[in-house]
Amino acid sequence: EAQVTQNPRYLITVTGKKLTVTCSQNMNHEYMSWYRQDPGLGLRQIYYSMNVEVTDKGDVPEGYKVSRKEKRNFPLILESPSPNQTSLYFCASSGQGRDYGYTFGSGTRLTVV
């Protein structure tokens, strides 16, 4: 089954403790992206990647890091989480050209206390 898999689904952590949210896709997509969703704000793009080793900042990149060492994986790293990063996070992947259209994972609900 074609899918984007994120882990974990739920995470509670403390301020300053580094964490990684993993994301993997099995569709051989070139494009991958991370979004955060907050009430009343819709989804805002954190980072995106157009291919292996090619990443770029989205609208809200501060406090986040990403890497794209393999085509299928696109982890999101929070080096020093803060409470304002409490949010629902989505990873997504997309093909190119006429196949453009992001497929989303199920989401990771992160709480930073």
Added chain:
Amino acid sequence: AQSVTQPDIHITVSEGASLELRCNYSYGATPYLFWYVQSPGQGLQLLLKYFSGDTLVQGIKGFEAEFKRSQSSFNLRKPSVHWSDAAEYFCAVGASNDYKLSFGAGTTVTVRA
């Protein structure tokens, strides 16, 4: 920079009635336009997309959308809603050169019996 406005935060519609959700976008070139649906506690599912050609596009679940360049709009419609259509709907605009995707704040649809 691209942006999306969904003027209606919340819409209530009776089961069997028609539904129209508004979306206005801002983008300098020909946009790639999308509608996604998010059921409670779920990820986002792609309903339909527009790249070029016929301005009326058909999607899944009986939805359609019409691209109107003169009005910078991409409104979503369904002739007869079902209780299962209760969800949050997001319009998104993509750039044709870098596959960055920007979302509106969303419209919550409530279906009453």
